[in-house]
Amino acid sequence: MTGGPEPLDAVARAALERELADLRTERETVAVTLREGGGDQPGDRADQADELQRVTELQRLDARIAEIDGRLREGAVAGPPSTDEVGVGSSVTVRFADGTETSVQIGVVAEVLDATMVTADSPLGRALLGRRTGDTVTYDTPGGRTTAVVVSLGDGGGKGDPS
Incomplete structure (x- = not known):
């Protein structure tokens, strides 16, 4: 943060x-x-x-x-989240090494029923904070190190498409 x-x-x-x-x-x-x-x-x-x-x-x-x-x-x-770099409240689309894309929203509280919410203190959330469109992030998961590219950055106003 x-x-x-x-x-x-x-x-x-x-x-x-x-x-x-x-x-x-x-x-x-x-x-x-x-x-x-x-x-x-x-x-x-x-x-x-x-x-x-x-x-x-x-x-x-x-x-x-x-x-x-x-x-x-x-x-x-x-005020509203920045659209220049990832911060709390941002909606971010990331592309993983296997080519899949996922849209997530960076938040402080994860809603159990909201699969698009990533908390700012999670491994992916920490990796994304402060990044910009085109940046590559690497973070640890239970399955090992994972890399993702920030494809786009929104204002967090809508829910991302988790597919």
């Missing part, structure tokens, strides 16, 4: 917004148990340990909520 604000594609934004909503719901559930627990009666060690565990869980949830909020703000500030 470039070190500056990274664009956020629509698929990643939607996934982060869903996770954020789930985390906020979970946080409220945990917070309610803290407000209702305890009272003025001193509890035993098990009660105190349980309360400490809930406080720790709240801290974990708050940290992840802040992380996602920041990433969503950063994505909004970054």
